[in-house]
Amino acid sequence: MTLRSLPTTPHFSTSTHKLLDALYIPALERAISYDRGVGYFTSNWLKMAASGIAALARNGGKVRMIASPILNREDSAALNEGADARNDPALRQALELAIADLERDLSDNTLSALAWMTADGLLDFRIAIPTLELDGDFHDKFGIFRDAVGDAVAFHGSPNDSAKAFRNYESISVYYTWVDGREAQRVEAEQARFDLLWNNRDANVRIYELPDAVRRNFIEFAGRTECPYDHPVSKKQGGDSRWRHQHEAMASFLKAKHGILEMATGTGKTRTALAISDELLERDLINTVVVTAHGTDLLDQWHRQLVKQGVLPVYRAYEKYHEAQSYLNHPDGSILLISRQHLAAVLPRLRTPCFEKALIVCDEVHGLGSPALVASLSGKLQPFAYRLGLSATPDREYDQDGNRFIEDEIGPVIFEFGLKDAIREGILCGFDYIELPYDFSDEDRAAIRQAVRRYHAKVSAGDAPAIEALYQDIARIRKLSKEKLPPFDTYAHAHRNSLQRSLIFVETAEYGLYVQNILMELHIDYHTYYGDDERSNLVRFANGELDCLITCHRISEGIDIQSVNTIVLFASARARLETVQRLGRCLRTDPANPGKRATVIDFIRVEDDAGDDHTGELSADEDRRDWFRDIAAVSPSTPIANRRLFSNDQPEGESS
Helix, strand or coil, X not given: CCHHHCCCCCEEECCCCCHHHHHHHHHHHHCCEEEEEECCECCHHHHHCHHHHHHHHHCCCEEEEEECCEECHHHHHHHHHHHHHCCCHHHHHHHHHHCCCHHHHHHHCXXXXXXXXXXXXXXXXXXXXXXXXXXXXXXXXXEEEECCCCCEEEEEECCCECCHHHCCCCEEEEEECCCCXXXXXXXXXXXXXXXXXXXXXXXXXXXEEHHHHHHCCCCEECCCCCCCCCCCCCCCCCCCHHHHHHHHHHHHHHHHCEEEEEECCCCCHHHHHHHHHHHHHHCCCCCEEEEEECCHHHHHHHHHHHHHHCCCXXXXXXXXXXXXXXXXXXXXXXXXXXXHHHHHXXXXXXXXXXXXXXXXEECCHHHHHCHHHHHHHCCCCXXXXXXXXXXXXXXXXXXXXXXXXXXXXXXXXXXXXXXXXXXXXXXECCEEEEEEECCCCHHHHHHHHHHHHXXXXXXXXXXXXXXXXXXXXXXXXXXCCHHHHHHHHHHHHHCHHHHCCEEEECCCHHHHHHHHHHHHHCCCCEEEECCCCCCHHHHHHHCCCCCEEEECCCCCCCCCCCCCCEEEECCCCCCHHHHHHHHHCCCECECCECCCCEEXXXXXXXXXXXCCCCCCHHHHHHHHHHHHHHHHCCCCCCCCCCCEECCCCCCCCCCC
């Protein structure tokens, strides 16, 4: 018989039905699996449902049960004995000899039968402890029966699995997959919820196998007036709802196991990643972590945070640090902090079993899509059981190959919290957008016409490069236009204070010399921070010893200096990625300046009279201006928009 032979009664209550005889036992007799989440369990329920449990065993079926840590002392001992017997052949044999007939022994020798069911794998029992956003009890009651042909029955209601539940007034609602599509969806929704809990991927509930729960002293024996353990609530944001997005991001990742958190710069990507790592370690889902990023400054910043966290020892493999082999010798219980370019050499040497309980965190994950890394890392990140990407701008414009690689190796975007959300919540400060108009010189126009003619000549010759090559040529001419210098000079002399705590982004060090002349006239205390400059200059700026840094690309990503008030964008790429990163440098709130409002100084050329340019590249300034205006209009008083959480809406299980 199958579950489909059951009557499709939609609702049962103890007042009008005998729940055991009307549902539980008939369903168990027809099922090959029974998944149960329950607030309170006692072995007396097994005694009452003995015939159904015995039939399930004859069907080759199994019971998976999640319950609160409230157990009778005798039941806890029996469950522990069964768990121990799984690894102790002599104890298992003794239990097998004690069980002659399961149905009879469930009634007459219930505790021994309970231990044997656990040892034999017929019953898998786990403890649920609410955590993070929840600090009460696991109090839900629901279950799913499933048969050999794929039909399923789910129920949700008030009864616990105890003898007393059948003496109380209790009721349940029941759903059947074969009735209609909506009922089938409800069944699968209950299954997905159970699987999420069972696989320890619900952010607000930690699941422990019973021996581990006992070892941690989480078990509360029935009859005690006080709980003997503290709920492992951690990393709450002190009631500050501004940071709730971090918890939502973690919940999305625990459910998905791999994917990208698209979070605006300054909204706590690193902190969220550390919380995810902690949570996975606490749940015993991982025992090793690899963190990868690009650039010594960002890697050093990660190292400070990991050491401060202090959960596991940290090995470094970047710049002057050569500790990869030490990590490879002892990966379990360790963290490897490694630059992207070293990943391809190190990951193949990591023992294969390690990947099954490993997390890789890829900061500024868009950088993984470069052609060189795509070639060297294809297939090397997928073995990690948990793969987390972090970026404010994960999409690589004009690079579908790089985007495809990132999604294949890390996963899709599973959570989004953008600049507007962060400003509305007061996590990032608002800013004033200053537009300095400029026009091309005759030399600039001639250079653009020459770039366009050169491109069209290659097209005519059948040797056409990608259109992005022309975009890059025109963008470079725009970035290096000296016509930006006079309006900046005028503005800087009229608003000298706006350059206090400023970052000035230029395309080349040679162009930076022109800017330096203006700063020297104003007696602005500045330094350059290019590729060959000492890192001490960044430290001096961070400490307030310098008013201004002139830089190219070196600090576009990841560096946290809260006191930056102004950015000046002599060089801006058409692709939004770099612009977003640079904007993030000045929008961080500053405890030393509670009323902080940032300033963004940009150079906009509106007229388009190049004539023979049909690429649209010359409108890049206007596109960027419109985007900046839109963001600058947002203030903390604007109502928060809905955050985007991504889900494939599929039932969650180990295979997902």
